[in-house]
Amino acid sequence: MKKMSNGLKARVTAGSLLIALGIIYGDIGTSPLYVLKAIVGDRTITEDLVLGGISCVFWTLLLQTTVKYIWLTLKADNQGEGGIFSLYALVQKRGKWLVIPTILGATTLLADGIITPPISVASAVEGLTMVKSLGEIPVVPIVIVVLSLLFYFQRFGTQKVGSAFGPIMVIWFTMLLVLGLNQIVHFPSVFKALSPHYAYNLLVNYPHGFWILGAVFLATTGAEALYSDLGHCGRKNIRITWGFVKLSLVLNYLGQGAWLLHQGADKLDGINPFFGIVPPWFLLPSILIATAAAIIASQALISGSYTLINEAINLNFWPRVSVRQPSDNKGQIYIPSVNNILWIGCVLMILYFKSSTHMEAAYGFSITVAMMMTTILLCYFLIYHLKWHWLLVLSVLLVFSAVEISFFVANVAKIKERWMFLFFELFIFLVMYVWFYARKINNKYMRFVDLGKFAPQIKELSEDESVPKFATHLIYLTKANHRHEIEDKIIKSIFAKKPKRADVYWFVHINRTEHPSTLEYDVTELIDDKLIKINIHVGFRVQPKTELYFKKIVQDLVQNKELNLHNRPDGSTKYNQEPDFKFIVFKKYLSVENELGIKDGFLLKSYFQLKKLGQSDERAFGLDKSDTEVEKVPLLLSNCTQFHLIRNQN
Known part of the structure; x- marks a missing residue:
């Protein structure tokens, strides 16, 4: 047997770490723009609500993002590649029924990608309305222009995009860290929110507290896309950069919590806590940086969608469409048809919802489904590839199932705001289901x-x-x-x-x-x-x-x-x-x-x-x-x- 070139393994360098920051963390990294705003909503600001919300966010990031995805799921790399189809390729021989959770996971991840870019960009651009001279600025047209430019530049490759975005994300996460610390040093007592007691109290004792999990889940929606982008950056690069990213996120959430408890008002009244912790002299620069980071927030989902469809094509889950490689680097691909579908979908979302607040109510349901499907496949991987004892795997399954089912139930309430999504998800599911099983019938009768x-x-x-x-x-x-x-x-x-x-x-x-x-x-x-x-x-x-x-x-x-x-x-x-x-x-x-x-x-x-x-x-x-x-x-x-x-x- 003879071999042709198999590509290069991802190495850890300053440049590769910078690219990882630019590609991987856009979605999860811009969550502070809207998570605390969604948790508080129009509720009265109390210590139970604020500390409980931050506690839920912290433990969600620890369990879902750090333990499940950064530590466990990234182990399931298929020769350096990630995503639900890579995971399926590793375990497909263990059960024919695994096709269904694979299709469901891929469908929901791709479908929710249509709302991730507009909610991130809209949250940042809306900050302009807090500037006195820009209070009446039209947000929707600006968001459409920004998204259109982002999708246009995808054709030049994710490496070039990541190289340009990396330095911006360093500035963004540094800003998150500094703004959070600036509030925490005045009110260090907010650190007590890290105790799980406050999360338990919110979910059990706070009126309708369980349903706040729908807003809490927004803090970890980028974790699934993070796994899909494994092939673009490599496992070591992701794990190393996550330490800096997580520290910045947690400190910023704590800073927003400190501000909420001491800003002197009972209601938010339309004020975004993220921009509330920004000094007045830095407001406009922070909005510009946030907008740039929000553009990058779309990148993790977009590049992950390319990877997803490319794998679907080659594993016979999707019709063959044009796939281009803008560079010689492994994992760097561009799919024009997927790019166009996502762009049209994102524009329709911002035209329909018009504001990030309305999108928050519809966001997160699909990703909970994708995460549950990944958990099912991951358990098979742990048993048959890592050779874990079944009792240990059962314990992992019970922990993550309890967390994800809770998020799923809390997000079910969002169905009425996102009913139009169901048609898009049904279309994607049917395409994958039809293509996979029709080929099975075709091959069955081949002589x-x-x-x-x-x-x-x-x-x-x-x-x-x-x-x-x-x-x-x-x-x-x-x-x-x-x-x-x-x-x-x-x-x-x-x-x-x-x-x-x-x-x-x-x-x-x-x-x-x-x-x-x-x-x-x-x-x-x-x-x-x-x-x-x-x-x-x-x-x-x-x-x-x-x-x-x-x-x-x-x-x-x-x-x-x-x-x-x-x-x-x-x-x-x-x-x-x-x-x-x-x-x-x-x-x-x-x-x-x-x-x-x-x-x-x-x-x-x-x-x-x-x-x-x-x-x-x-x-x-x-x-x-x-x-x-x-x-x-x-x-x-x-x-x-x-x-x-x-x-x-x-």
Whole structure:
């Protein structure tokens, strides 16, 4: 077996730490802009409310973000890559039913990405209304312009974006830390909020205190996106930077709490506690820094969404769409269609809700679902990969389930504010469900034959000069895993109607591996210099460039004088030095002769409609159109047998 380049492992450098700050922590890092404001809302400011709210935030960050994601979930890296699909790839063999929590987790994470950018940017821009001369400034148009610019610059790659955003986030977290300390030094008694007693008191004794968890959850919504962005920055970079980020967040929340308890008013009356702790002389600069940080808050979700869809495509959960790599760095991708969907969704959200306060009421429900699904898959990983004792895993499951179910119940109340989200989430779920299970049905009815039975005929055809030569090298893409098997449609293609004569017949199998960045191949000679099988093992994060790989493999075989290919003509002439290659790609369509049940009919019809919206197979596999011929093949699953045909006797 031979290997191609597998990419580089993420290293810890000053630059990589800066990029991690720029990409990973935008969402969770800007939570202080709205968390305390959402907790207090229009309630009367009391010590029980403020200290209880901060205590809940602190323990949520400790349990959910630090313990579950930074310590445990980041262990579940698939050769340095993260996200729910990477986690699924590690545990998929442990149960077929794990497909459903995977689809649910991916759906909700992608759907909630539409509200993360507008709520972060709107919260920051609204601070401008606190400046006397800017009190009437229109917030919505500014937010739309900022978001549009952000999505435009995604095409240049997350590394460039992260390099530019990193220094801004250093300034942002430093500002959080300093502003928090500035209040704490005057009222150090606020540190008692770190005791779990105050969180318990809020949830149990405060009137309707349990439902405040819906606002508390906003403090950790970026944790799932943090795991999805693992491949962009690396585990060590994330863990090292989290210490600085968490310290800044906790001190800022404590500072806001100190200000709330001593600012002299019973109600917020529209004042954001975050900007309340800012000295008047620093208000405008803080708003500008907050706006810049809020722009970056969108980045973790956007880059995570690219990763999510790229994995979904390669694991057969999503139709094939265009995926670009703006740089040579592993994990740096850009998906135009996802970028456009997110941009349109974000603009519609700000136009519908108009303010961050209204968005707070609708935010968080989907992420609680995503976190619960991750917990299910994580438990399988801990048992089967880390070999933890089942009792220890059960303890982990009980702790995180108790926390996440509590957040879920508290967030259920938000359904009425976010009902329009359900249609978007249903659409994403159906796309993934249909694509995955329709392909299962398709593959179930795929027929394979023994290639050895047809080897003499193929050899005879190759040497029959009475048949016009179709190509010097004829290449079929095959799904056959076994050495001597081939799809019957390939045999029919070779012999049917106009037989395809070639000097060498190649069968190329693209094997998607459970590892993200694999790029290896092996070669098997079935008939001397006549029938050759190539298996190219491609990681689920890698965009296949099949024609490029094939030509490189043939070049290696010729240079190494393997299979005697160096003694054979390759089809090139003095007029054209390029070898004569021809790839055959099959395009299936649903035959009208099928009699399908309701479920199978829905799945397959939807599947073929989705295929029309995605990339063609030749583009998806990286084949040049001039070297490719597409053959249409009917998909016949069940013959229509129940009919009565009567001859007219007249």
